[in-house]
Amino acid sequence: MAKKLDAKTERAVRAEARALEAEAEAAEAYPAGTQITWPNRPSRMFNLRLTDEQFNELQGxxxxxxxxxSTMARSWLLERLDQERRAG
Known part of the structure; x- marks a missing residue:
């Protein structure tokens, strides 16, 4: 489970990320493992029923x-779909 970073570490991480972004050139290849998404592709809505306890746990x-x-739940569903594809 992820823990919140202390303020000093968070500032250092953000500064390092900004420095890396400043060094990157648009023509460079993406780093290995980078997943490209297409945010404007049409998508469909998926409804899911959860108990209050399940909902509150996910929300927390x-x-x-x-x-x-919704982003967290979507990523979990897509990761599982990938696992099933590889297994099947």
Whole structure:
């Protein structure tokens, strides 16, 4: 489970990220493992029923990870779909 960074570490990480972004050139290849997404592709809505307890647990975890709950849940579903594809 992810833990929140202390303020000093968070500032250092952000500064390092800004420095790396400043050094990067648009023509360079993406780093290995980078996943490209197409944000404007049409998508469909998927509804899911959860108990209040399940919903609150997911909401709390998403908050700890600093992610929107739907983003976290979507990534979990897609990761599992990839696992099933590889296994099948």
């Amino acid at each position: 975890l998403a908050r700890e990870l600093h992610l929107p709950m």
